[in-house]
Amino acid sequence: MENEMNKDLLLAEDGLSADDFELLEETEKDSEFIAVEAKTYFQDAWKNFKKNKLATAGLIFLVIMLLAAIFTPMLSPYTYDQQDLTMRNALPSAKHLFGTDKFGRDIFIRVMYGARISLSVGFASAFINLILGVMYGGFCGYFGGKLDMILMRLVDIIYSVPTLLYVILVMLIFGSNIFSVLLAICISGWIGMARQVRAQVMSLKEQEYALAAKVMGASDSRILFKHLVINSIGPIIVTTTHMVPSAIFTEAFLAFVGIGISIPQASWGTMASEARGLIMSYPIQMVWPVLAICLTILSLNFIGDGLNEALDPRKRS
Secondary structure, eight states: OHHHHHHHHHHHHTTOOGGGOOOOOGGGTTTTOOOOOOOOHHHHHHHHHHHOHHHHHHHHHHHHHHHHHHHHHHHOSOOTTOOOGGGTTOOOOSSSTTOBOTTOOBHHHHHHHHHHHHHHHHHHHHHHHHHHHHHHHHHHHHHOHHHHHHHHHHHHHHHHSOHHHHHHHHHHHHOSSHHHHHHHHHHHHTHHHHHHHHHHHHHHTTSHHHHHHHHTTOOHHHIIIIIITGGGHHHHHHHHHHHHHHHHHHHHHHHHTTSSSOTTSOOHHHHHHHHHTTTTTOTHHHHHHHHHHHHHHHHHHHHHHHHHHHHOGGGOO
16 A cells, blocks of 8 residues: 555656556567577687688588598508509599509598598697696796796796707607607697786786685685686687697698608608609699698688687677
8 A cells, every 4th residue: 555655656746647557468568578598608609600601611621621531541442551553653533532652552541641640649739738838827827926937937948949959859769750749849839828828817816706716715726727717718729729730730841851750651741741752743742732731721720710709709790
């Protein structure tokens, strides 16, 4: 009763009465209701990623390349080191899609087998650099002080030594194999990730949610990994994506100059190195490994750019 009297007084002050209003029908009550689908951070990022046509094309190409690298050598009647001296330097045909090399080996199978090595090195090195960079950079950025200064000076010392020198030393000790190439790439490859994570953690650790977690008694490791690193996941993913093509190119370059994967193992770098001597007479043999390197690196760069826009709302058009 009191509520109704208050309503009448308010209406009277505005010069209105209850007769000036009409009750809505039940069918009209929700006519202006807008239902918004709840989305997680990654669901929203995936939706925006799909809008980037170049990034989507790059992802499709990379998936096709991965599937071809896995299953083609398993289903093919040829192997990467099988020689047929009667079919040396054959041109592309139905029997040999990319032709054969100077030893009669099927180039298509060697390209697919080389994709196994190159992509394995690229993704494995990116994963290792991700773990090392996040742990090292997060630790330095969170605790700071003299410990941070000492650890970052150590990083500067490692970074000051040319990568090629690390590669040569590792190859002399462990020989020319996949493990050596992976180790050589990872010795200094994590430094960029560590600096990126350190900068992100230092800027986020003073935010209200981090301070609130500390006041509530959360441990340092929980604050670092559950609050700070997880809120830096966008830049971390983008940086990791760009590490993969860098590692693939490094592996191919080392194999091309003769200090990487050793012959007869087929990697894109060793194939390009072998085809170099026949570039004047059979230039098509150089085209296939170089084209595989270029298209793979290009697709990974498109994916990295697409993730950069999808994960950062400020860069969305």
